[in-house]
Amino acid sequence: MISSSIDVRSPKVAAATKIQVNNQSLISKQLFWKLFNRLAPGFKIKPENEQIIYSIFRYFLQLPDFNAYGIIKNNPSLDKGLLVYGDYGVGKSTLFDAVHEVGKLIVIRTQNTQLWFPRISTIHMLTRYYETQKNPTSNFKLESYYHGKLYLDDLGKEDKAYNREELIGKLLFERHRRKLKTFVTTNENPSAIAARYGNHIGDRLPEMFNIIKWEGKSWRE
Numbered sequence: 001m002i003s004s005s006i007d008v009r010s011p012k013v014a015a016a017t018k019i020q021v022n023n024q025s026l027i028s029k030q031l032f033w034k035l036f037n038r039l040a041p042g043f044k045i046k047p048e049n050e051q052i053i054y055s056i057f058r059y060f061l062q063l064p065d066f067n068a069y070g071i072i073k074n075n076p077s078l079d080k081g082l083l084v085y086g087d088y089g090v091g092k093s094t095l096f097d098a099v100h101e102v103g104k105l106i107v108i109r110t111q112n113t114q115l116w117f118p119r120i121s122t123i124h125m126l127t128r129y130y131e132t133q134k135n136p137t138s139n140f141k142l143e144s145y146y147h148g149k150l151y152l153d154d155l156g157k158e159d160k161a162y163n164r165e166e167l168i169g170k171l172l173f174e175r176h177r178r179k180l181k182t183f184v185t186t187n188e189n190p191s192a193i194a195a196r197y198g199n200h201i202g203d204r205l206p207e208m209f210n211i212i213k214w215e216g217k218s219w220r221e
Contacts, residue, residue, distance in 0.1 A: 026062050027106060027114050035105055040098035044091070052214050053095060056082065059210065060099055060115055073211040081149075081182040083209035085189055090216040092185040093153050100151065117149035117183060122158040122168050129167055142167065146174050155186035156196055169197035176204045184209065 036043075045053055051069040058066035059082060067076035084092050096119070103115030125145075132138035152168070161167045175182050186193070190211060194202020205211065 025112070027112060029057075029061055031106075032057070032061060032102060032115075035102045036098060039101045039105070040094075043094065043098060048216055049090065049214070052084075052212060053091075055212070056084070056095065056099075062114065067210075071212055073213060074206040074209075076210050079181075080207070081180075081184070081209050082212065083184045083186070083190070083205065084212045084214055085184075085186045085193075086214035087216055088187055090214050092214055096151055096153070096183060096185055117151050117181075118145075119151040119153065120145075121153040122155055125152075125171075126158045126161060126167060129161060142171060145171055146178060147180070149181045149183070150175065151183040151185075153185050155184045156188040156193060157186075166197055169201055172197065172201050172208075173204075176201075176208045182208065189213075 052071055055066055055069055055071050062078055099115060100117060100119050103117065106112050107116045128140040132140040158168060190205050
């Protein structure tokens with residue numbers, strides 16, 4: 001469980017401020033910790049992963065010094081999304097799922113959308129795409145994901161659509177073109193992503209994402 005006494009700010013930042021962004025006050029770290037502890041009581045923060053986790057929390061809290069630990073592999077920016085890659089079972093998806101749940105609860109309570117983002121795994125997206133080809137009444141449209149923030153889990157695990165079309169590559173390209181914030185968790189490194197979806201995607205990763213490598217021992221062992 002995360003202690004509410006843990007400071008997600010860097011030593012250089014004195015206190016959480018209420019800066020207006022899109023006419024919404026930034027969510028305080030106190031509220032974030034309270035809800036995170038409630039919704040993810042079993043989440044494990046250890047010395048080997050705390051800098052990564054705290055940096056991700058700082059990013060979502062929109063703290064300008066979110067990269068105080070220097071874990072971002074490229075030029076850090078709050079205007080970009082997040083691409084977190086690394087070992088199996090270290091907690092990447094679990095962490096983003098928990099942040100998603102915190103954001104959903106805050107939207108319900110306050111209408112503040114700072115932490116809100118839809119989520120879908122790339123495998124499930126491909127399944128829904130197949131369903132819509134068979135069922136004309138299906139409400140799935142890839143274009144529905146061309147708007148707003150989006151969290152894609154398990155990038156690279158999905159097959160090509162009908163063994164020929166890189167549906168997720170098309171989605172990433174379009175979201176980059178529209179300058180949309182995208183959050184990705186994957187076991188594939190940036191070079192493997194570029195090899196899978198093409199250099200037109202690989203070359204855009206640093207522009208689109210704050211890139212974080214998350215290594216460690218699997219929780220599943």
